[in-house]
Amino acid sequence: MFKLSHWSPPRILVTGFALIILLGGLLLSMPFASEAGTRTPFIDAVFTATSATCVTGLVTVDTGSHYSAAGQIIIVTLIQIGGLGFMTMSTLFAIILRKRISLKERLVLQEALNQSSMEGIIRLIRKVLLYSLTIEAVGAVLLAIRWSYDMPLGKAIYFGVWHAVSMFNNAGFDLFGQFGTPFVSFTRYVNDPIVNIVAMLLIVLGGIGFIVMSDVIDFRNKKRLTLHSKVVLSMTGALLAIGTIVIFIFEFTNEHTLGALGWDGKIWASLFQSVAPRTAGPNTVDLTQLRQATQFFIVILMFIGASPGSTGGGIKTTTFATLIGAVIAMIRGKEDIVMFKMRLGRERIFKALTITLLSLALVIFVTMLLSTTEDQAFLKILFETTSAFGTVGLSLGVTPELTMFGKIVISLMMFTGRLGPLTLAYALGPRTEKELFRYPEGKITIG
Template identity: 70%
Template sequence: MNSKLKWLRLSPPQILVLGFAAIIFIGAALLMLPISSRTGEPLGFIDALFTSTSATCVTGLVVVDTGTTFSSFGQIVIMLLIQIGGLGFMTMATLFALVLKRRISLKDRLVLQEAMNQSSMEGIVRLIRRVLLYSLVIEACGAVLLSIRWVFDMPIGKAIYYGVFHAVTMFNNAGFDLFGDFRSLTGYVYDPVVNVVVMFLIVSGGIGFIVLSDLIDFRKQRRLSLHSKVVLSMTGALLLLGFIVILIFEFTNPRTLGSLNWGGKFLGALFQSVTPRTAGANTIDITGLRQATQFFIVILMFIGASPGSTGGGIKTTTFTIMVGAVIAMMRGRDDIVMFRYRLAQERVLKALTIALLALLLVLAVSMILSTTEEGEFLEILFETTSAFGTVGLSMGLTPDLTVFGKILISITMFAGRLGPLTLAYALGPKKGKELYRHPEGKMIIG
């Protein structure tokens, strides 16, 4: 009874943090089993913990090669961790509750509200049902298409297995792959089927389940919510900008796009524009990119995906609000207006706070790692931002991290997956108002 009362006293963010931490340690224990390794030799605790954290936080940074280190059992464990981490452990718990026809309690609904970053509990269980349905349908379609494509390259059983694994990891915006030697999808830079299917999975998982629900209901309602309009417009703008910048910067680079024909240049630039949406897969060598391109990808990774999605970062809506605040200030306007809607001031303050705290976290971790790890600062900044944004793109530094570096990057991945959620809850509207206001002061800015 006492343990139950303690559980009830935990706030939704605390339950999320403890839940994800429990899944990570369970996953690490499973990955340490001899059956999880191809050689039968158990994986070390730090490497198993790092891999479990990366999978549960749907990141994709790896210290050991997934395709050559882990057995089929270990790979399936990683795939399940990705699925649970991408959809959220409370979403999976709700699935079992619905299957067992168990009642969803008020406490469960509060945690689900926090996990999905919703402003109210209204319709939260209905949204979870849709999340599960959309995820399974999209992953199934991706798995079928990828399996059919890979039947031409490998035995049918292996093709189906690869299709299912990569459909799950790409939809959940994790960067794990089974092709070995840390190659990711570089062998398919010219392949339109693999490129289009994987990009569709990445974008579908990255725009968020609320937007997916809005798009599916658009035929009936003939309208989109403000949230969906902002997410879709900013996502489209970032994808187009990323494509143009990467194509221009890398067009003559012989280590990346310079050696490809026009079709390869187009697909390569487009795919590398999509993958910083926190997916982590790549079709060209990230280490071969020019420094300007690498730094530009750092910015894209920091922005990340959208709220209520399988991705990380500060989120497209946060970035949009910041841009809107700058434009409003430059035009001398008091309000930020988007699609004829005025944004509340507390939303603006929340966006600025999330962005600033995220920036401070990335810079602090990068500074610490620059003193403990061997590598250029841009490499360290790239890996740190990739960890915070739960992206998974790497310049090759992660496998060579020290034990301290692995632990710090693991903490960064964990903070990147859960930090924005708990921070948004902590900064949410409080019940009641202050009974007084301090006198207004003036300060010179700029």
């Protein structure tokens, strides 16, 4: 007989997310959740629930046209729970009910938020909830005001709230398929500066992580940023700038994407398509019409993903920065990785290498597996697999055409990407014990 108190924090997280997905899948499969009033196939309902809880955005049926208002509310609730984390949401209720947060719960929260210690963890949770709800509320108001010119006020408010939650949590779900064309995403607003700016700000704020947001807000008092915040902000800015420039250059003459737009449209579309692969999911141009070089470049951006402690996936910006730092240090003949005049510990470097190699191996394996079961081009499958791993939600049209096996595999990929391969390995693997001895050092030739 098992005892929950004996479970490790990673195992509790994995089990909690799995139960939420199962419950969401059951609800979405009910007739009341579909617009037609019929049952949605259970595999499609679970796929949608997994995508929502893992804040991805990949869907086998169009969200706006297939699901009823009740189904859409279930989906956005799953997005909110998945984005903030079910432990964060349960802590919210504990705070409201003035219940004591146990040591075990604090350990799970530490694991969920990817923190190195429990110090100030409840204070951080309060900030997470406050920042999230405030940012979502502001985004909802701005979007509702803009969309009130396109639709009735009631629907504009509903759309504003729904999409603000989806964008901030980097989920990528949208409801615009109900206007006639399924899976259309934000393409009708490719030239709209208000929708572009609000959506991108929501995505970026959700993707940099709550620790960084708290650090930036406290900067006025502390007059300094932590190393973590400096690395996240600089790497995020660099990736967005590089992504915008590369997409602009590659697609400038493509008549099916940027080529048909004016200069302002080209800039907005390039910037938006650079922001979206940071685990967000929406798109303002038809991704299937992008050149293959651009599609592969987006795969790289999706693999890197967002930042630790955020609503996004991928190997994370800090992991990528650590790898770049290791390469630079090796080329320069230095023993230490130094960032902003601070040295990184070896355990951080080993963790970055482990996460990257595990993630790369997983993406490669799943891509090879799906290449044998799905009748799709290799790049499309690689794109879909990386999108699922990075909990991005961008697709080249493969998702609705997946076989039963493909849907199961992509669902598992989204689940792994949300929790992280390392957390999943800790949860499923045996408990490790501290080694009582060390082997003698040996040497091998590298390179």
